[in-house]
Amino acid sequence: MDFAHSPRVTQLQTQVRRFLDDLVLPANAQWQRYAAAGAYPLDVVEPLKRQAQSLGLWNLFLPRLREQEPGTRLTNLEYAPLAEIMGRVAWSSEVFNCSAPDTGNIELLHRFASHAQTERWLAPLLAGEIRSCFAMSEPDVASSDATNIATRIVRERDAYVVNGRKWFITGAAHPNCRLAVVMGCSGEASGAKAHARHTLLLVPMDTPGLTLVRNVPVMQQQAIDGHCELLFQNVRVPVANRLGDEGAGFALAQARLGPGRVHHCMRSIGQCELALELMSARALERRAFGHALGDFANVQDWIAHSRVEIDQARLLVLHAAWRIDTQGATAARIDVSAIKLVAAQLQTRVLDRAMQVFGAMGLTPDTPLAQLWSWGRAMRFLDGPDEVHLRTIARAELARARAEAGSTSPYLQRWMPPHPDDLGT
Amino acid sequence: MDFAHSPRVTQLQTQVRRFLDDLVLPANAQWQRYAAAGAYPLDVVEPLKRQAQSLGLWNLFLPRLREQEPGTRLTNLEYAPLAEIMGRVAWSSEVFNCSAPDTGNIELLHRFASHAQTERWLAPLLAGEIRSCFAMSEPDVASSDATNIATRIVRERDAYVVNGRKWFITGAAHPNCRLAVVMGCSGEASGAKAHARHTLLLVPMDTPGLTLVRNVPVMQQQAIDGHCELLFQNVRVPVANRLGDEGAGFALAQARLGPGRVHHCMRSIGQCELALELMSARALERRAFGHALGDFANVQDWIAHSRVEIDQARLLVLHAAWRIDTQGATAARIDVSAIKLVAAQLQTRVLDRAMQVFGAMGLTPDTPLAQLWSWGRAMRFLDGPDEVHLRTIARAELARARAEAGSTSPYLQRWMPPHPDDLGT
């Protein structure tokens, strides 16, 4: 057991942090102005992408599966601290071609795409030429129980026809978004089991019948790249656009989630660190009743609790990344539920404290806090609401208890002194 | 970065766990009966000590400072998971000669004792022949601020005379307790600074004038080895009984705390694991309203939160142990405050949930839960109340913020768009 990062990771941390501080942060005000005006800030992002690529800070998230493949050869455990740094400026991931949902889609295609699919979609995604989205959640059912997903995929000869409504589809409003990876139910008629009914399709964004209905505001904020509502009305794609097998959609989507959640969680932790940094600075500067806010023991408690909660959460996420790397995503399934739960709840908790230290200013766009809180709040649903993860973790724990000892722990059986009333009854 | 334990640690974990399950646990009912009757269960403990010693499971906590010294050569990081196992049966540490406060006292003597002190006290402590206590807390002042400590140590020629009252002195009621390491104020007259006024003395328990006033119950429970109130009335010891220099008492006591807190925290985590195990078993077995308790989502939430909180806390403690090992106790000072805070609060939280799942039975001696909760509650004061640790952590965080950026983070300065009202005012 060793908690030290390798020299390579330490060096990359320095490089990414310097890139962020020296190049991304100074561009932030301009990025925000574009976004506030409703225009995607390609002018800001594209030059930074080229710089990052030229420095090799590109596709850092992608483990190499086979020789002579793209990818940095970083493990998830090695990439994680870099994602944490990127979290400090929400839009910076795109600069390094490490944005969700592209990262997950790239992994999916990397592992399961046909040759033609690789050429058409994976190559330009890896080059940062196009963006993509992943269309799973639906407004009319509780997507927390993914077997509820109702968008219908019907085969008609050599094509699939898609009908349904999706929402909270992140990135669909990005001007470069060309591809929707769509999860739908293809097997209801065939009577396949609940988890073997769903299929993934690669649907070009310009396919007729696919409408971007609206970019849904989240806590009053409309993300510039969108959390969109998409309507599929008789959307028709060739059978060759199917990713993996019919009915394998669920398994594929699951495989996609592990590393992606590690990235999300580490970015959240980076955002919590930023919030703690801002809250501390504010506590030093702001005065009331004759003292700096940082002299008040309740503000100190918020700062201290934030510090120890962030440190604990980071270790948990790194541990989950290590398990994915060493034992595989399936073995790490519960760990990944745990970090998703912990990081999202942490973010709203730490950000809320920071907003409180800033006073009313903390709710305004004059600090990044309100946006970050709102994103954390959304994270408590995206990739599954807290309650689903709690349920998953608890059921695993109970299953373990059941397997181990029948129902009574020997530590309880042996604890109890023989009943004092054993009178031979 | 690597989260795997070494093969040696893995093997020791197996050995200690097996010893606990096969030898300690079966003796627990008898131990409890003795203790309930007010008699220290030496008959139970001594044979187990000999067995543990013969297996080399002895003084496991003690790092080796120099060649040909006692100690297992285990680092704190390596010992930590063994302490976790010992936590499962509160009295088992003594079997492995790893009990607080002996462990801390042994470390103190190991590092600072004169040759004569080593022979007289350290040797029998390492052999498990005697026990010891550490007399710091006082009833009449807030010991959380240790500069408050008021017991007076006055030098009279070649002797020190001690007057004062101590309480919550753990272990002082153990039948083998022979030594009190006493912290007192020797420098008030000399005008030494607040942190350079205190001195440590080695006071034999049978010194005239030292009275064990009472064994104070904690949450209605009288620990069999005691959280005692001690009265020092003109207690006189030779100057040679001073440990370290005059005025160095504070520095020495601090040095003593790091590893000892790691041990406490890991034992707490072991107790939380036990509570989670019992709560899960109970949730499977107990039924209400037509369902096992484990089917109810609120009970599931308690189990899941306990799981992720325990896992996070364990990683934090292991990380602190690693820092002590690699960077020294002083560098790890804040980490040690953090784990002390986290572990004590975790224990009452997890234990409270477990008691709730057990219903009224959870409050009775029929399970170990009530005792463990009470111990966790006491831990929120022992070695410093939560609030002192929160304060320590917050002040370190604020100091870092102050050092870094003056008062305003560049991430805030650069976040803020230029004020839209910059009208040339």
Added chain:
Amino acid sequence: MDFAHSPRVTQLQTQVRRFLDDLVLPANAQWQRYAAAGAYPLDVVEPLKRQAQSLGLWNLFLPRLREQEPGTRLTNLEYAPLAEIMGRVAWSSEVFNCSAPDTGNIELLHRFASHAQTERWLAPLLAGEIRSCFAMSEPDVASSDATNIATRIVRERDAYVVNGRKWFITGAAHPNCRLAVVMGCSGEASGAKAHARHTLLLVPMDTPGLTLVRNVPVMQQQAIDGHCELLFQNVRVPVANRLGDEGAGFALAQARLGPGRVHHCMRSIGQCELALELMSARALERRAFGHALGDFANVQDWIAHSRVEIDQARLLVLHAAWRIDTQGATAARIDVSAIKLVAAQLQTRVLDRAMQVFGAMGLTPDTPLAQLWSWGRAMRFLDGPDEVHLRTIARAELARARAEAGSTSPYLQRWMPPHPDDLGT
């Protein structure tokens, strides 16, 4: 709507408070000494009972049902603030003949006893000559779901035969306890519905076959009047000892609960007030880091939160008492669940804060805090665990929602703007 107490209540408050401060409190140390020695302090209690009775401070809890009956003619709303005062010294209720479980048993007998039962049991209970207990909870089933109660009552000619095990039977160890009101299942064979199977019997404590197995410690504390485990082995009582009808046990027990819970809750609130008073006094007196504890903002927050939580809870309990008085116990069923939930959780919360302000001393018998916390913790199970009350309240709320609007609130239907994608699809 008027929040002022009537002059009569105000006067009684003054009288009871003065009695408590001038007569009960000075006797407390002696009471505690007796209890610590395991002897019930009749010598302390009996003279005080006579004094209280002579002042008319007797059976204050008992509303008058009919003319020329015992009872103070106080409503529940009028008695409630007096119960709050009694809460300040746990054992004082007995002095005013207002102790649980006698109060509930007296109400039961008052309403449902036959003439013979009234003479034999109710009269001496009202006179304070005997005490009683109520035997419902069982160790082997989740009594939270009362249909689980398994003690069997079998009729054999003109007698009932009782077999089963009860526990947490409060008051059974009181030296004057003469009567157990026993709930058992009489109707399993007859196939009666789950809530119509149980019957109440009046069982003299000295009936052969009834054994007091043990006085179960709660959080390590053995109540001097007991939370007892009782074993019924072929306990035989005449049919005339049945209270109410066969199968009516549930309905009767429910009827008994409303006022009794108001009393419990108000006493809890009195205990929370006492804790807040002690915590404030300690915060003024104790110093650390150069300040009184009460100068620290986190301690201030605990005090302030305690104040507003106590004030809210008191109003809720008074409101429930008012509803019982004006609309009857059945109409107030949900209110009574709510106050039981709120008061028990409040007590552990406020007491825990108070213990934290006192430091380690807060856990010792040197303050009443540890005992009061433990009682509060027990209250989270007695008369039903929190979870049962939460469930009851939630189901009532959901039933109301279902009744009102089908499933969608007009405030939601009308909130939603017509979908912007209503493209005539």
Added chain:
Amino acid sequence: MDFAHSPRVTQLQTQVRRFLDDLVLPANAQWQRYAAAGAYPLDVVEPLKRQAQSLGLWNLFLPRLREQEPGTRLTNLEYAPLAEIMGRVAWSSEVFNCSAPDTGNIELLHRFASHAQTERWLAPLLAGEIRSCFAMSEPDVASSDATNIATRIVRERDAYVVNGRKWFITGAAHPNCRLAVVMGCSGEASGAKAHARHTLLLVPMDTPGLTLVRNVPVMQQQAIDGHCELLFQNVRVPVANRLGDEGAGFALAQARLGPGRVHHCMRSIGQCELALELMSARALERRAFGHALGDFANVQDWIAHSRVEIDQARLLVLHAAWRIDTQGATAARIDVSAIKLVAAQLQTRVLDRAMQVFGAMGLTPDTPLAQLWSWGRAMRFLDGPDEVHLRTIARAELARARAEAGSTSPYLQRWMPPHPDDLGT
């Protein structure tokens, strides 16, 4: 003590609720569309105002001070339940001419305005012809400590000159806003005491030098009537525009706060009731894992806790209103701090639960929840942050403890048995 509303209040509750359901709610979608388009919905509001006025549902908040004055003669306690109903649709208060900050300004003018001020400002405010704002908070200081307020008011002959920056000035962007009541520091030079330095001025919104800098978004939402930043650059008003005496600003502002906070709190409670209603409806309708969400015990717990917390908070607010009515605003100062604290924290808590039950939809504009949460979050600062109210409440409690018993409660002194070690030392 009586918890029943009077017949008059009950009838007004019915009337207001019917008005809201039948007239306001149907107009809501249109109101929202206007607002989303950035236009103040006067077309929607004005006809409703005329209807409300014709029904006598007008200025309901205003107690009558003297004979033949405006005002409904409703007490604060009587108006409170009507404010609760208005809370259900945020903009409805305006319809009844009961909006903040007009209500507070009207009260101020009602009590302290000169005849000329009454004619010019109070009359049109009471008629609903104009709106007003109250300019106190400032961006550059912690306004939580109001002595920090720095806007300078300097007298030059028969005029005052104002310089400073204000923000979070609610209502300043309303198209009918004609008047700013401005708090500034007039007494720094004169050396007046901290609480006697501030003066209130009536400043017409069109005074030269007064600029509405921006309408500050709160949690990404720009209120249509604004939380505005105002810049005062050499703003000059006649001395006759002073409200009350020089240096009396603080006392006047305080007087204004009591009833206004009761209104805010009751509206918050109405919003919490709405959230609970929506959450319950959603819990009945939405299904996951084979059950309605309302069948899950964690969702039930949220519903039940919300119910009991809302009920407690309402009683506390009503009690505070009663105290204002019966004992005056000054006597109720702590009560008013308490309700402000409780209601704002309640709102974010209940709304957060409701959002969680709705899933991602709860964060979108498809329900009122996100807006209501955001408003609740802002309420945790408006009229003073939580921490200031906690401090106020705690200091009052500590002052009471100090006054009562010196530092040690008799309940502690008498609790403690004489020390067992009283050995005559």
